[in-house]
Amino acid sequence: MSEKITLPPLSYTGWGAMEHLPAELKRFNARHILIVTDPFLHQIGLTNHVIAPLEELGMTYEVYTEVVPEPPLAVGEKLVAFTRDNNFDAVIGIGGGSALDLSKLAGVLSQHEGLVADYLNLTGSRQVTHKGLPTILIPTTSGTGSEVTNISVLALETTKDVVAHDALIADVAIVDPELTMSLPPKVTAATGADALTHAIEAYVSKFASPVSDALALQAIRLISSSIRTAVHQGDNKEARTKMSYGSYLAGLAFFNAGVAGVHGLAYPLGGQFHLAHGESNAVLLPYVMGYIRSSCEERMKDIYEAMGFSPSGMSQTEASKACVRELKRLVEDINIPLTLQEFSIPKEAIQSLTDDAILQTRILARSPLKLELEDIFTIYAAAYEGKVVEKGEK
Numbered sequence: 001m002s003e004k005i006t007l008p009p010l011s012y013t014g015w016g017a018m019e020h021l022p023a024e025l026k027r028f029n030a031r032h033i034l035i036v037t038d039p040f041l042h043q044i045g046l047t048n049h050v051i052a053p054l055e056e057l058g059m060t061y062e063v064y065t066e067v068v069p070e071p072p073l074a075v076g077e078k079l080v081a082f083t084r085d086n087n088f089d090a091v092i093g094i095g096g097g098s099a100l101d102l103s104k105l106a107g108v109l110s111q112h113e114g115l116v117a118d119y120l121n122l123t124g125s126r127q128v129t130h131k132g133l134p135t136i137l138i139p140t141t142s143g144t145g146s147e148v149t150n151i152s153v154l155a156l157e158t159t160k161d162v163v164a165h166d167a168l169i170a171d172v173a174i175v176d177p178e179l180t181m182s183l184p185p186k187v188t189a190a191t192g193a194d195a196l197t198h199a200i201e202a203y204v205s206k207f208a209s210p211v212s213d214a215l216a217l218q219a220i221r222l223i224s225s226s227i228r229t230a231v232h233q234g235d236n237k238e239a240r241t242k243m244s245y246g247s248y249l250a251g252l253a254f255f256n257a258g259v260a261g262v263h264g265l266a267y268p269l270g271g272q273f274h275l276a277h278g279e280s281n282a283v284l285l286p287y288v289m290g291y292i293r294s295s296c297e298e299r300m301k302d303i304y305e306a307m308g309f310s311p312s313g314m315s316q317t318e319a320s321k322a323c324v325r326e327l328k329r330l331v332e333d334i335n336i337p338l339t340l341q342e343f344s345i346p347k348e349a350i351q352s353l354t355d356d357a358i359l360q361t362r363i364l365a366r367s368p369l370k371l372e373l374e375d376i377f378t379i380y381a382a383a384y385e386g387k388v389v390e391k392g393e394k
């Protein structure tokens, strides 16, 4: 079997990576720049990391702050229309996945015709055909990996969908852990759990390869060994740096191998109940991995090892079961509720969540265990009760 490996053209990573921004801006020869961010990040001055070099270079800019977490389609439509109406010649996205996803859309779809809705993966009728404005993406969370992927996620009425095309890959990603120091514990936990889920799902994906495996395992090592410290001691530079590299690697891993059941079931939770993306992943992670465990025992043993535990003296089955227990413990340690009940999701919603999750065919296709309607219902019910259930178990 062979596989396609796509890597973004250029990234700067590590503490102080923002120093490369001016040279990159000059390279694009851009004069009028669109900066996409959310109002809070602008208010606390994180955007000054972008504005100061722009001003020094004598470039003009507009700061667009109408980004909301888990952006609905309408927010994307508005930004694309705004970008078309103004003559920008480059886009800089600075923020979490919400701002970065919208920046990619603005860069590409402002140079295409039609609505954003026309380009959605599940229901759209048009295809992205060419690259858009030069785009630089600067994450301020260690989570989504959006800075290196080719998708933009948008919230619909009851679920989420994506615009996906390689034209959405940023020209430059700048991944500087310094910009994550101001993340509060709750967002650190949710976004970190998202990154860990990317790495784990990429590692057990049906489309994993030795390349994505290397990226995923190192991401799991970095994230598992630093997420608790990053959440509980936010000023710890070493933990923030490890989380930054970990989320970047996890992004590259899942961009190439894909995510699967956890994300497929998380999208309706975000769509119907507006849970933060990372929280929906975290609350489902132990239950999806527990349910599919027997289909990927050896890989679950590897994950257990990458999380820092020794499987010596354990059978593969024991180590994979211990992995599920450790995932549950990790979610608990970073103070994310471990049941759907604790997120105030009513038991009756399990059916509608299931009905929406089964539509995520692109994502579910990568699960090592085929997930049918009944499996998905069982997993949501397990997450509701807080009890891991394995395939075949009552």
Ligand code: NAD
Pocket (backbone or CB within 6 Å): 038, 040, 041, 046, 068, 069, 070, 071, 095, 096, 097, 098, 099, 101, 140, 141, 143, 144, 145, 146, 149, 150, 151, 152, 153, 154, 179, 180, 181, 182, 183, 184, 187, 190, 191, 194, 277, 278
């Ligand atoms: P986010 O962008 O929604 O931000 C969450 C909150 O954190 C916001 O209130 C924001 O103001 C705040 N915040 C961000 N950085 C901060 C900082 N440095 N200091 C203080 N506060 C800060 O959260 P996210 O989890 O990064 O992104 C979620 C979105 O990304 C969802 O829509 C999700 O579906 C999408 N996503 C995209 C991809 C992809 O590959 N494109 C992958 C996974 C998730």
